[in-house]
Amino acid sequence: MIAYAAWLVWVLPLSAVPFAAIIGLASDRGKKIAGWFAVAVIAVTTIFGFYLAATFASSASSQISAAWIPYLNVSVQVQVDGLSALLSAFICLLSLLIVIYSVGYMKGENGLTRYYSLILLFVGSMLALVMAANLIQLYFFWELVGICSAFLIAFYNDKPEARRAGMKAFIVTRFGDISLLIAVLFVLSVLKSSSFESVLSAVSGKTISQGTTEVIGVLLIVGAMGKSAQVPLHVWLPDAMEGPTPVSALIHAATMVNAGVYLILRMFPLFQSSGFLLGLTTAVGVISLLYGGACAIASEDFKRILAYSTISQLGLMFVGIGVDTSLGATYQLISQGFFKALAFMVAGSVLHATGLRDVESLGGLKSTMKYSYIGFLVAIIGMSGIPPLLGFWSKDWIFSVSLTSNPIAAILILISTVLTTVYGFRALFKVFYGESKLPKLPAESPWIMVIPMGFLTISVLLGWIFFNYQQILPFPVVRSLNLATVGVSLVFIAAGLYAAYVGFYSRTTATQVAFQRIPSLISLRKFLLEGMGFDAMYRAVYSRIILPVAKSASDIQTGELGVNSALMLALLLVVLFLLALQVI
């Protein structure tokens, strides 16, 4: 049964993709059913996911394989252990809630068949990525996840910004993917096998040199940076907000961005064996942690705030891995998934009701959209790490570990705590409090969107009880809390809360005036709004370096058949000459 569950959990959604397309294309009635078909498939998948997680609550691991490319010693393998079983259950649950939510959110849109087929492919590829037992298989599904996310970001394909954002996501993550591909090929050439087991046993048995390990590790980190949107490969994530909101929730909470962190968690012993790799991971994480927090404070788009917040929270996971607590990072991944999915559902609900994403033009929604308000309040309390909600335990874990192993990272985590609290409560005050600038306050979203939100609200509120005391996670979470560290972070959270309260609730006009008058504040705000100039930098590199090179390269192309085939003939003669000399 376990063997079947481990395969079915990803084969089922993948094989349902063509059926979703057929059902949707068959008739007009089918277009309405396609959404519920996706819900049903993912619900069955969720049963398998939970079965796996329940069976592998201990860290026992097993592998089941079937031949794929015998020549390269590659087989389709699934690996069932604590990490993959837990993550598959987590991905299934969040995807189920998000797909139920999107049945309500996407109602009446065009192209729903494409939407639900891609969602099924997306979820199935992510589950397959998590269950994979070798690097080649992981790389295959890694690419599929990237392609699906690019297509879904560009879902509204009549909007030029959406098409651009999808293309941007595809191209920027490509840099990371190339690095991962090089890492996979390097591992294959060194070890003649790409399974995680052989790589990790080679690292622990010291059969590969320290230098080789570090090269592989650096390539893997760059690969993970692309997928997990770490600075400087993060520029696609804020633009990805052009996609439908359920897709944003899926990308940020359940699937896409978690793939990079998962890759490092999977290869954690390799990173642990080298202090340099751990330090590099910490540095990457800390930069993104502060960058995301700072940009989120300035951003005026509700969804962009959450996108920058994701960059920051993923940075915290990288810091967790870097300070040598993979379990803390896993817990952070899970809790981030829950509260970020909830926050995105609320943003989608507000967008669905008002059609607005600009926080400055929203306000006073507290009175009519009660469930959304409660959901967002709980989500940002969890995000800020206020005890005892879901986010607190993982943050405290990473913070207390980093306090002993890397004090500089610990101080920066504290600063980011202030930033997190400020941007979270800023969004809350701007959207739900204050004077409404809308002509008429909107009503709450339909029940089909409220039910997943309510479920996630309860999960963020009470999930920690199950996670900490029911041994649902495959590792012991019950740690003795150090009251001193909790107290220190509470002081910083309180400082952030006070700043947000003064700046964006009690004295909003004073803040606005200050940001319109004082020149340094104006330029700071502009700098943060532009995402610290990364986009401008990439655009400059493109127009100054890449475009001229491409132009001059295209001059070689004459467009004449005779010249082209003469060049081909010359190249063939050279190859033949080299063959004759037995150089190749």
Next chain:
Amino acid sequence: MFTILPSVQTIFIITATILVFIGIGSVSYSKNLIKTVMSFQVIVFGANLALFSSGLGGNSIDFMSQTFVLFSILVGASVEAVAFALIVVVHKKYGTLNPREIRRLRN
């Protein structure tokens, strides 16, 4: 590469290589699209010869390769027919068959 004694197979393969090179060379030289298609056919003949000779090694003849050569000849003939049909259209539209004067891809 040429150190082995020239068996029938080797002679065939050398001939095939020469045919392919002649074909590519005449594609680059020809000023008439009909001659270009004929040069393409020379390349295809070279490839067919190489495929045919690959079945000759060893004691027995591999009939699979000969079957594929037949198949390839058929495909080549139909490709040629399509190419000539296209040439007719090109001649109607441009009034010339010189490939140097039909350059719409570049400017």
